[in-house]
Amino acid sequence: MRTGFTHEQLVKRARAWIHRTNRPPLILSELVSGPETADVIGIDSHKSVLVECKASRSDFLADRKKHFRQFPEHGMGDERYYLCPPGMIKPEEVPVNWGLLYTYRNGVTEIKKAVRQPKDIRHEVGAMLSLIRRIGKSGPNVSVRVYTWPTLSTAVAIIAEDGQR
Numbered sequence: 001m002r003t004g005f006t007h008e009q010l011v012k013r014a015r016a017w018i019h020r021t022n023r024p025p026l027i028l029s030e031l032v033s034g035p036e037t038a039d040v041i042g043i044d045s046h047k048s049v050l051v052e053c054k055a056s057r058s059d060f061l062a063d064r065k066k067h068f069r070q071f072p073e074h075g076m077g078d079e080r081y082y083l084c085p086p087g088m089i090k091p092e093e094v095p096v097n098w099g100l101l102y103t104y105r106n107g108v109t110e111i112k113k114a115v116r117q118p119k120d121i122r123h124e125v126g127a128m129l130s131l132i133r134r135i136g137k138s139g140p141n142v143s144v145r146v147y148t149w150p151t152l153s154t155a156v157a158i159i160a161e162d163g164q165r
Contacts, residue, residue, distance in 0.1 A: 005085055008055035010103060011039055014083050017101065017108040018042035024048050026128070033127035034120075038076055039083075041127065047116070048124055050077025051101065054084040060093075068120075069095060076123045079114035115151050 006015075011029050018027055024042035031038060040052040054060040060082065068075035072095070081099040082089055091112045094100050099114030 005055055005103060007039075007053055007055045010055055010083055013103050013108055014040040014051035014053055015080075017083070018049055020118060021110075022047075024049070026131075028131060031127050031130055033076065033123040033130060035074075036066075036076055036123055038127065041076060041124070043124060043128070047078040048076065048119070049114075050075075050080045051083050052081070054082055054089065057088055060084065060089050064095070072097070073118040074120050076127070077118055078116045078119060080117070081114050083108065092106075145159055 007088055015027055015029055018024065018040060019042070022042050022044070024044040026043045027040065028038065028043070029040045031041075038050055040051040041082065042049045052063060054063070063069060070081075080095075080097070081101050082094055083101040086102040086104065089100060091100050094112060097115040097117040098112075099110065099113040102109050102111050
């Protein structure tokens with residue numbers, strides 16, 4: 001069942017909602033980190049808010065089968081929400097501790113508040129490092145080095161001009 005909203009439109013609304021309600025200094029969208037691609041995640045020094053955007057019910061049902069949904073401690077986001085058109089997902093259908101947002105033509109309404117839950121911080125750090133790599137290799141006072149090991153893990157070292165890490 002299609003809803004009239006595209007996934008891209010939902011992502012834009014999720015970004016605006018996170019910005020308006022949480023004001024984090026960093027908002028990322030559709031950035032892969034480990035096994036998870038967060039539709040939108042806002043990160044500050046105290047918490048992170050993840051929003052998964054669902055334009056179809058079948059997408060929501062498929063999402064529930066993912067490993068990091070079944071084991072929340074492997075996922076991203078201290079607070080996690082689904083964003084969808086009104087009524088597509090019922091509040092009782094969202095996982096424990098998840099919140100639910102409905103989007104209308106004129107905005108987003110919080111239907112169910114998310115509760116802070118365990119997460120795998122490595123995925124959020126990986127997303128931030130991926131962003132740093134995409135921004136550029138260097139700046140006036142910073143050099144970014146990307147290291148890749150045979151295990152396919154990657155690390156980024158940010159080194160000040162004077163060589164200090």
